[in-house]
Amino acid sequence: MRILLLEDEKKINDMLTLYIRQEGHTVKSFLHAEDALKAFAMEGYDLVISDLMLDGMQGETFISRIRNQSDAYIIVLTAKVGSEPKLSLLRKGVDDYITKPFAIDEVLLKLRNIERRIEREHTDRFTHKGDIYAIKEKTNRITRNAVSVNLNPTEIKIIRFLMKHPGQTLSRDQIIGHCLSESEAFDRIVDTYIKNIRRKLADKDLIETVYGEGYRFKGVRHA
Amino acid sequence: MRNLFDFLSQGLSRSFKVTFTILFIVINVAVITVNTVYINATIERQNVSLRKMVEHLIYYTDEETALTYLEHYGHTHEIYLSYTSVDGKYTIVTETAPSNGDTYHIIIEGEKHGTLVIDNAQSDLFMANLTYLIVINAMLVSLYVVFLLYFNHQMKKQNTRIIKDMRHLQKNIDTVNFTQAYDFEEFSQIERAFEATIRKIKALQKSHRDAIEGLAHGIKTPLTIIRGLVEGIAQNRIEPNEAINTSIEEETQRISALIEKIIEGTMTDAHEVLDMSELVHASIERQRRLFEDKGITLHHDITPKIIVKGDNDALRRVLEHLLQNSLTHTPGGKSVTVRLNETHLEVEDKGSGMTKETLEKAFERAKSSTGSGVGLAIVKTIVDTHGFLIDIDSKIGEGTRVTIRLRS
Incomplete structure (x- = not known):
């Protein structure tokens, strides 16, 4: 401090x-x-x-x-x-x-x-299916029900971006534009990140795939 | 009898009693004097007219008329007289016989007819006066008793009121207000005195509360430092060392000095009327030995009978602190002078003096632990409480002069 x-x-x-x-x-x-x-x-x-x-x-x-x-x-x-x-x-x-x-x-x-x-x-919070997720700004770590989940900085960036637009379908280009550096800017890498996030969080529905359009965040943000 | 007197005079002021007694005496003396003068004048007049009449009788009247007249006159004028004719045929004696009267020889138609004795009536004076005195004094006493009864009745009423007020005061000193007007000036004075006392008590209370708040507040800073350092050491946050020890000691000293100041300040009651000259003399005498032992000459120039309003103990402490300071800072062979006059008290020494910096901080709470600075701070507190003023002149190597101006 x-x-x-x-x-x-x-x-x-x-x-x-x-x-x-x-x-x-x-x-x-x-x-x-x-x-x-x-x-x-x-x-x-x-x-x-x-x-x-x-x-x-x-x-x-x-x-x-x-x-x-x-x-x-x-x-x-x-x-x-x-x-x-x-x-x-x-x-x-x-x-x-x-x-x-x-x-x-x-x-x-x-x-x-x-x-x-x-x-x-300075912590963003959201819930999904009774689980409470928190992203601490300072440490840039995400926790589920206060248990730390090992996501890398880019994955956290993606979650943050999705989280800020709940219920909204975000295209792969939008995600790339906001979360990824130019060097890794191609469509399929987004899919890989999303897959990893789903695996690490052991939650398949938090980020929903909208066929042909992109991804939609289904968590509910709260203070 | 005494109880009766106490009862009759209870509650009456001394001046009233004196006034009444004087009135009593004056009225009595006046009555006696006036009565005596009046009676004397009357008697004198009667005697004169009687004698004229007798002379008249003697030379111009016949026996029968003369005797009838004598008898009538004695009766109507309440004059004691007796008449005895030479031949013993006629004897007239009034109811009260004359005791020490004048004797006249009555000559009718050229011959001595008899002897007339007329009393001067002086002896009546006492009785006549006594009657008047009894009447007047009875009136005076009745007046006094009536007045007393009325007075006692009124006073009882006022007493009840004032007791009520006092009870109220006892219960709640903060909201006291005397709304009742008193008929007697004395009661109003009591009321005013109480109001003034309460104002004073409240002011005193406030100043004590302020002092204690100041103390509490002032103590907290050094206490914070001490606690912080001690806890820091206990929790291994800091290493104990000399500087920390000194710090703790200094802060402890600060607290002691503060407490002392508060006690000096709040305990001072500057309202005694006291003889400053005596007080100064006494202080000098108490300390003279210490000065002599050190080889310091202690001069004094004290105007006698300097009366001030102040707190005896506190002012004694002032002198002791000042003398003590001079004693400490003056080397043997030099001198210390104490002066007192109508306006000033001075203690001057030819000692080591103070630097400008020390002088500037002379009245502050000493941060050093020598104690002398604390002494001066106490002196200042007491001097302030008395409404006096204090000045220090000091030159390094030449000496120090402390002047207290007694009238602010």
Whole structure:
């Protein structure tokens, strides 16, 4: 995950940066809200972790600015107590808050959960005959009922393309145009890929052959 | 008797009692004086006219007329007189015989006819006064009792009200409002005093709550660092080393300093009226030995009877911190001077002084663990609470002067 950290207390900033990096995330840390905002505008981040009490710009202002330009996850570090400040944070579009003094595990587990949620958001899903298929964007792997199925990248590309047009007959040329490189661009290779997909998924009906026209996807897409 | 008196005077203010007593005495004295003057004047007038009449009788009237007149006069004017003729044929004595009267010889038709004794009536004065006094005092006492009964009745009513208000106050200090008007000024004063007290309590509550919130908030940052480092070590995320130890120690110190500050701040009650001069003297005397032991001369120039409003303990702590700082930073052979006048309290030393940077941060919570910085921060907190102002002048190698301006 790409994480932006804003915390004006240097010791806490250093500590968090270190621990989060150790978990394998990419962290950019800032002591001042202005710098953080500039960096956020330039690069994409999955998650913003921000302290609430900042010198200069108020934490709330910073959060509102981030929320105005992005849907990135926001976790707030707060030393405030009571439900009123928390409610106002949630109202501002903060996804979660961590109360100081926090346990490292609390922070890291929350990051892990957010990472999983981000992954889920970037996963295409469809069902067919009671089976649930999922294609994760990040890993480019397909699972059936959460069990990984070993499809190669081109096969996954083809499924993705078909999936995006459910119930629609797609010609071999269309498939080639969207999914294959020019070097392997001839009709019959599509048939081979489809055959392999059917075999690997052990599902003959998911992709239906429309004689003389092409292929039709019979799975049902869902969020 | 005493109980009766207590009952009669219960609830009456001292000033009322004094006023009534004075009134009582004044009325009595006035009655006696007026009565005496009046009676004396009357008697004098009567005596004068009587004597004139007697002279008249003596020289111009025949026996029968004179005697009839005498008898009539004695009777109508309530004058005690007696008359005895020379031949003993005539004797007239009023109901009350004269006791110490003047004696006149009555001469009728050129011959001495008899002796007339007319009382001056002085002895009556006491009795006449007494009657008046009894009547007037009886009236006064009745008036007093009637007033007392009415007063007690009214007070009972007001008492009931104020007790009700107090009960309400006890139950809910937050929504208290005294809507009832009181007939007695004293009750209104109680009410106003209570309202002021409640405002004060609420302000105090708020400042305590703020202080505690500030403390809670302030503590969380160092606590986060400590927890993070300790957990990091426990979970093998970081290697324990000297820097981490120092960090943890510093943050612990920060927490202690914060707690101390809150306690100093919230415990200060700057409303005692106290003699600052005495307080300064006492502080100097307590620490004199320490200065002598180090070979530092401790001068003082203290104007006596400087009265300030403040918290005795807190101000003593201020002086102790200041003297302690001077003691620490002044080498033997040099001097420390304490000055106090109407407007300023100064502690000046010829010690090592502070650098500009140290001076700028003098009042901040010391990040170092030496404790002296914490002392100055406490001093500032207390000085602030009193509404005083504090200044530090310091030159490295020359010394430091801390000035507290007593009137803000």
